[in-house]
Amino acid sequence: MLEQPSVWLAIIAFVAAIGPLVFFHELGHYGVARLFGVKAEAFSIGFGREIAGWTDKRGTRWKVGWLPLGGYVRFAGDMDAASRPAHGDGDPDHFQNRPVWQRFLIVLAGPVSNFLLAILIFAALFMTLGTLQSSNVVGEVVPDSAAARMDLRPGDEILSIEGQGTEQFSDVARIVSLRPDENVELVIKRDERQITLKGQLGAIEEEDRFGQKVRLGLLGVASAEARFDRAGPVTALGLATNQTVGLTRSIVDGLGQIITGKRSIRELGGPLKIAQISGQAWVLGLYSFIFLVALLSINLGFINLLPIPMLDGGHLALYTIEAARRRPLSEAAQERAFRGGLAFLLIFVLFVTLNDTVSIGLFDRLQRLIG
Template sequence: MGSNLLASLNDLGLGFVGYLVPFLFVLTIVVFFHELGHYLIAKWNGIRVLTFSIGFGPEIVGFDDRSGTRWKLAAIPLGGYVKFYGDENAASVPDQDALSGLSEAERRQTFPGQSVAARAAVVVAGPLANFVLAIVIFAGIFMFHGKQTTTPRVDSIQAGSAAEAAGFAVGDIVRAIDGRRIDSFSEMQRIVSGAAGQTLRVEVDRGGALLTLPVVPTLREVKDNFGNVHRMGVLGISRSMAPGDVKTESVGPLAAVGMGAAETWFIVERTLGYIGGIVVGRESADQLGGPIRIAQVSGQVATVGFVALLHLAAVLSVSIGLLNLFPVPLLDGGHLMFYAIEAVRGRPLSERAQEVGFRIGFALVIMLMIFATFNDILHLASS
């Protein structure tokens, strides 16, 4: 195992630029729009913004705009932040000493000086911007490249597979799964891949007659085109590639936006389902990845083309937006949790309680990063 790990790390070093540039491109887009959401709603509410930073640590390059905001690119490209007037640090922890010395007019320019609703709007705008970015990217891809669909027709069945046990037949066309309409083979794959070990009721069209077949997808390790191993549910059937079964449809702007929203919701739904599966022990947490995995995947996807890299940016944008909504202090969702408590109580939690919450949140985030990085190292060692 040790020699494999060293070889993988050497390969990563040799392809450092090939991984680093796509990684920075993807992460910068996602972080910029997340922070832009915070920034725009803050400005709309009259909050003075001191710093808009992509990355942490020492500044590499930056400039001051006419309103006094410092826009900068920092040395550690693993996130970003917007610092408001009256904040003690990048996590928007209020500087109580500074706030106590401000006039009423100056306090209205601070983040703590806003109403609960205004503060909540500023916080939720970051994740919301991530979702909007994803929808726009997906919509653009659909508009310019169309939507390729393959009729969900069974072309062959593997011996001993879940499909064979359930009674599938060559020529069957899948119409619905658990009451959800299926229009393409890829739609069926998406549902099946996340349902290993679960009973699905699949409605098929067999020569004009509709049949319902209960089937339990088998959990299997599948390698993608880059050699990465993914565990997913499979039925053991292949699609038909006959000319009449493969179509590319043009997509108009409104339809593209709707499809982009549907694609974004699918990622949210799948992510929550995966996390829920970890909680109940149905899924393994070793699929969680961190910066190393993102860099590796970014480099691999970049070899396919720019559109594929944009698609990855959209997927990552949804993931970061969703992650930030989790009710963990330090994340946006943690701030929203505090504001909800404040709205119910009629007053904020004590400074001590918030400080303890932020420390717990910081510890949880650090532990998640360590765990994800550990998974990344194991992934490199086994590849």
């Protein structure tokens, strides 16, 4: 099991990982807003009291807050960091008075920037350090495994699992690992014929490299071909895009399993867990830390697309309703939505923080210190 990082190392690694992601996220909002001529009054990394900052020639205050758990861009005409409109504002150049499609794109640009950043990080890793290229053709079937019971054979090409394409063996591993003991459907190619196989996956519980216990699905096959190569720019971008799409689908799968009760809600992590894993990735080396940053960037982009008021996805949902109705919801309805979204987020943050304290053994450490 990997040694737990010190508190200070975890904090430093957390800020080093989250800070750039928040910056790029907000830079996406800011860049598209500038494109449409919307003025930004403040660009903040972190919340709370300003600890450093400056004002540029356009009047935008660039600053760093003392609480590094997010950030925001406050546009001209916004009442607060959640981009709620100020009352009585009629300036056509202010954010809330721009056409709904422009507001939609400005808000969408933040999450999109996180996905694009992840693609660029993966592409850089694949070009410099290389990537494992593995065939989706079965090379070996483990006896008495789930694959053997499904009648998978060496030479079979696995085309899809549960409707998800499997161009490489890494896709097979990713999809299977999220489905311990589940019944699945595989589409394979055998002797130029497509065949559908069904069966129950196996399962195993093990510790990941960060010392976290995870339950993984098992199929019981090995790839017929695997090699480690450096990729050219075009190939690397394609592989990086596939990696980002695949990891995003894994997040969707995992969230869906938690919602349906197939996976425990205790698997959800919050700031403390992220800080712990950031410190552990830092200890493991530059590759592990950069890979984690890319993964966190995907998570940040995905979470912000959830249709929860106060998040980007909540704004996008409201703008979609506004476009369909040809008029925005009433101020009272929007206020209720924002209050409900804020309450949900506060409860969620409290839950995952308490969840983190149990997961990282904080209570046990405190008991040992007191004892």
